[in-house]
Amino acid sequence: MVSPGVKFHYAGDGHNHWHFTDFDDYWIETLGGTDLRSAEKHGYCLEDNTTWAGLAGAAGVPTSPVYLGATSCGKGLPQALTVIEGLSRGWGDTYPLTLPDQAIDVTGLPDGRYRVGITADALGAVVEGDESNNTATMEISISGNTVTTYPATATGGLN
Ligand SMILES: [Ca+2]
Ligand SMILES: [Ca+2]
Numbered sequence: 001m002v003s004p005g006v007k008f009h010y011a012g013d014g015h016n017h018w019h020f021t022d023f024d025d026y027w028i029e030t031l032g033g034t035d036l037r038s039a040e041k042h043g044y045c046l047e048d049n050t051t052w053a054g055l056a057g058a059a060g061v062p063t064s065p066v067y068l069g070a071t072s073c074g075k076g077l078p079q080a081l082t083v084i085e086g087l088s089r090g091w092g093d094t095y096p097l098t099l100p101d102q103a104i105d106v107t108g109l110p111d112g113r114y115r116v117g118i119t120a121d122a123l124g125a126v127v128e129g130d131e132s133n134n135t136a137t138m139e140i141s142i143s144g145n146t147v148t149t150y151p152a153t154a155t156g157g158l159n
């Protein structure tokens with residue numbers, strides 16, 4: 001499907017490659033749904049680095065990665081006129097916690113139970129076959145410097 005609203009920007013802040021702009025939005029909220037804090041990172045160099053078992057072997061799911069950050073995303077090419085990056089069906093792009101800029105600052109939030117959520121394509125640039133499955137949430141509890149996670153209550157993804 002064609003998505004003319006999709007934008008990319010060159011991230012020179014140590015990434016030195018092109019990011020898919022506003023790919024997602026993620027936040028922490030009260031269990032009653034009141035937003036507390038939002039994330040800062042919304043742009044990514046997308047790559048296929050994680051298989052999703054639920055679609056393994058399904059039609060249109062490549063058995064090996066198609067898009068890899070090392071060979072796509074226009075690394076070191078701020079003047080590029082064409083950039084190819086993406087996520088294949090059945091693949092995800094997992095970000096280890098060591099990658100910078102992903103944190104949600106919870107300074108000042110009291111110990112307790114909260115919900116974290118993420119919405120893919122929150123601004124609606126990507127035209128999808130199903131626009132209703134883009135949000136996932138899970139509950140956590142914060143106690144001092146310890147965060148405990150509880151099973152996810154929804155599934156999500158761009159498709
Ligand atoms: Ca969409
Ligand atoms: Ca979707």
Ligand SMILES: [Cu+2]
Nearest residue numbers: 011015044045
């Ligand atoms: Cu990057």
